[in-house]
Amino acid sequence: MTKAGLLALLSHWRRNPVQLFTLVVGLSLATALWSGVQAVNAEARASYDAAAETLGEGQFAQITSDIGTISQADYIALRRAGWLVSPVIEGRLDGVRLIGLDALTSPGGIAPVGLNDGAMTIDMLTAGVLFATQDTLDNIAEYGVQTVASPDVAPGVILTDVGTAQRLLDMPDVLSRLIVAPSRPLTQIPLGDVMPNLTLRAPQGGSDLGRLTDSFHLNLTAFGLLSFAVGIFIVHGAIGLAFEQRRPVIRTLRALGFPLGRLVALIGVELLVISLVAGAIGVGLGYLVAAALLPDVAATISGLYGQSVSGTLQLRPEWWVSGLLIAVGGTAMAAAASLWQLARMPLLASARPRAWAMQAGQGRLLQAGVAVALLILAGVLGWLGSGLVAGFGMLAALLIGAALALPVVLDRVLAFGAAQAKSVMAEWFWADTRQQLPGLSLALMALLLAMAANVGVSTMVSSFRLTFTGFLDQRLASEFYVYADDEEQALALRTFLETRVDKVLPIQSVEQNIRGLQSEVFGPTAHETYRDNWLFLNAAPNAWGDIENGVGAAINEQLARRADIDIGDEITFSGRSFPVLGIYGDYGNPIGQVIVTKTLFEDLFPAVSALRFGIRMDADDVPALAIELRETFGLAEANMINQAGIKAFSLSVFDRTFTITGALNVLTLAVAGFAILMSLLTLATMRLPQLAPVWAQGLTRARLGQIEIIRAVLLALLTAVLALPLGLALAWTLLAVVNVEAFGWRLPMFLFPLDYARLAGFAVVAAVLASLWPARKLARTRPADLLKVFSNER
């Protein structure tokens, strides 16, 4: 009996393959976007975790020195005073970050390298082993030290034993900083009594990187959820339709004595199977999405935070499981109402499909109430809340509130339109559109969310880009940059150049350890170029004047953030302390930077002379000068940088960093379009009783089809108009709340009306594309099918 019932139920899909397709595709798309985003997130997080474990940052307290290094003798003295510290040495080997740790004392071992191999451990401790990803290992020369490709080490980092690192970096008996194990012996002597020159830094409660990138991931997750929600709208529609259309079969089966419980169970199993299949397809698709997006994500993150993420994707079992779970869960959510109704359906209920999507007026009122409450909550959170959580809470309340409010608002707008209608067609069009609203509102909500996200994120990205372009203009003020290979050449170059250009600005720099962090100290010539073009994010009064007088330094934001330095704090290098007078944005630079005046720099580092020069000149003459330099000095191409070129390059890097948001925007919009399509298809069958009288009174089917398209465009346009303020509110939250948390500063918000217009255009295109097929289907409905509406046999 079960088999017969199952066959009867399944025959529905055979007769309605498009419906099955919708169900599977909708669920697959939803799962794909969700699991794709999750995959990208998981991959990026795994990279951060590797980095965080590598660095031991955040998780453990650290001891650093104002002079940047700690002697090994001090380390031993601390151990002997009961401090369970572990040494870390950091430096650059062929430009790659080399980190030396002591596996025996480090609270995290030399994670993420698992030491389960005795022979390897002995080699590492006595002879030296370098652990890094294969890509990283490929970038370093041969040092006569065994190398082991280790995929879990953060990209761009080599891990090794502290002794090996000291040897390779030629820094005997020197350490960069100490990690403090959480365990503290009872008789530990206070740090100030042992090593007053060292500073204990408390654990940061989650790594810097984690905190910085959390909001980015949160953004991605929000996108993933949004996409999934949009997909679930589709699934809900498809399942609802399938249930409606199977009512006659179900009624017949029950009339023939098939138990209701078993029927519900059968349908449940059927949905489970479908959701598992669709979930598997979705996870597979998600993998592809993630693989396609990951290089961009890697670029985005390394561009934004100076943190590399490995560009390859690994299949992690948790995606599969979570992807399948969310597919099944989503299906259950979407099907719950239909199954509930089925379970309660009286045996002799009409087999005729009801207009299931139509909502009672009371439901509408409740929905409006919830929407208003959520919007008020969003306002309160925006007014009183602070921090990332409040920011995202506000976003959620705003988006959900607005989505719930959408049908109510559209209904009022359409009622207004109807009141203005002059012709009978217009009157019917408005009225009929209004009547269709409940059936389309889920899809329109999806469109609203997709578009608002699109407006919000593109506003944020474009505002960021505009700010960044201005920043580049500030930072790359010279038209041409030249790098000498050695001091002799530098001198000759300078002599040569000074007669040919407006001004030669030597750029002298030296690597220093500032509070345990590798940094570069610059000593630019005091020149109006800098005074004019360097803008501080945060500065003491008369900062440039004081810096030029040699009484202080400016540092980049990265250093300020990582070492927790504020205006007025002192930093020490080359044995002297300087107050920090200014903090400047230094987009994309992974390491710390300090700027002091040229005279002070020469005082501190007399042995360092400038090998780099910024050159002020007519931009048009740059290519000619480059040729001259190449011929006269044999200067390599890499030693000369044309400002125009570097700006273009920087901008391209920058733009690449945001392609992922663009890609997600397009995908989300596409999914919303699919939702509209499926809603229209779903409505098409039930709409015949509404359309048949109009047709019978003298409208062609073709005209009815056209009106369907116009209606979709109208609804999309109205939704777009409503999405704009919502998107701008989203953008404001991202810039003024989330961005402050993630990037540390508030970005000015710019408006991009052309972008919004284009977006509205996209929405209309999506609506047209989505309504084309249903409209065509309607235009080709057989008259006999329309006439059936009126006949008694229905």
Place this chain on the structure above:
Amino acid sequence: MNARIFPLLLLPVTASAQGFAGLGADSDGFSTPQEPAIFDFPSDHGPHDDYRIEWWYLTANLEAEDGTPYGLQWTLFRSALTPNGGEGWSSPQFWMGHAAVTTTDEHFVTERLARGGIGQAGVTAEPFEAWIDDWQLTGLDFDTLQMTASGPDFAYDMALNAQGPIVFHGADGYSVKSAAGQASYYYSQPFYDIQGTLSLPDGDVAVRGQAWLDREWSSQPLSDDQTGWDWFSLSLGDGKLMGFRLRQTDGTFYTSATWIEPDGVTTAYPDGAFDAQPLSRVSVAGRSVPTQWRVTLPDRGVDVTVQAINDAAWMDTSVPYWEGPVTVTGTHDGVGYLEMTGYE
């Protein structure tokens, strides 16, 4: 993570685990103990880097003024990866410190690990100084020592005074560990009076009692068919008894014992003279461990029951084992220490 490393360091490069903590490993390249044992003090109180494994192992039975019993352990292990090697960080010498305090209902343990060659841990013979991090066992000579150790939940600070001579086990300090002839150099100072302060979560406790310091070094102290040992150091009314039994894979035992008279005169007993049989077992750290024993040495009329003061004296360290204070009843009454290794 690092807790897993030390056992790895005890392994030779190619072999899998052999015997307890790899102590049955080959001695390739390392020096091996030779008979007759000839000691040179004070330098032999210091380390012997050309031997694979060495320890300075102190246990003490203590009493508070109210008679409450305590046990205390201070141990420094040296392990060499290779017989000779580099300096500084490249040194093949590794150090492991274990400190513990046992009360009747609690057992505090902590561990330290250190690389040799950088000064974090080591031993010098004269003046005598053994240390790892902030733990120390130091004195102008071996007879008068100060001892400290500290963990997250306990610490102690002790003074030790030897009341008798150093005693040698086996053949004048050449202690055979198996029928195949594996041996170690092994001597003890069992006559320390000890007093000082234990710092425990409930507060400081002034204690005094008796301590026993073992010195042993070797390159292959166990044969590869030996899986662990049960070692007793007992202070009885008319003398002290050191006895151990090595458990072998075929179910037999290899035993050895030394009877120490109050003036330090020793009698060494060969395999079979000393016997120890488990009377009852308890479950500790997921293992079944015998904490009550019948110990016999018929030649001295010893037939006693040895009972752990605290069954849970498990050393949850990189190389885990059981080590704790015991009471002795039977033909003789007294106190002592029990060490059991290789219970997996």
Place this chain on the structure above:
Amino acid sequence: MLLNVTDLRKSYAGPDGALPILQGIDMMLNRGETLALTGESGSGKSTLLHLVGGLDQPDSGVVEVDGVDIGALDDAGRAAVRRDKVGVVFQQFNLIPSLTVGSNISFQARLGGREDKAWIADLSTRMGLREHLAKYPEQLSGGQQQRVAIARTLAAKPALVLADEPTGNLDEATADTVMDLMLELASETNAALLMVTHSQRLAGRMGRRLHLRAGRIDGSPT
């Protein structure tokens, strides 16, 4: 001659090939005439009504309405005939659910550009619908809805009124009232009325009667 049907044939696709519904129908109707179409279920009377109303396309034969062969028209042409020449009252679902009763009544008239407000007002009053004009169809009873449908049809003053079991869902008393009004108003506008019905009683109130059997006219017209 308002309506002239010659050798009209129509079949529908069935599971075993074409299923003939009408197998050569000839009939005529003048303005002011009333004609009842009777016959068993499946005899093809509804199909004939649909073809005459330009709601469907014949396989062969001629349907001339007011001199125009609607079988030769395209979709738009047939729509124009429906809009301008014909009014149809079905058994159910006649009304546009999104429009008010008032809008429903005037819909076809306005669509054809023949709105006569005075006539529509008169019609609404006589149909007893005045107080219901602002309501939506779903708020009315079945009889009321059918009256709206009839009013809607007559409001556009079509030359040919087609009715397919217009009172089939109504009780006898209501059916009689509705029928009276329809006949009265049709004659007032000088429309021809072609009605499909099962009911011999209703058929008897019409001027002529055609009985269909298996797609053919049974016997001679009365």
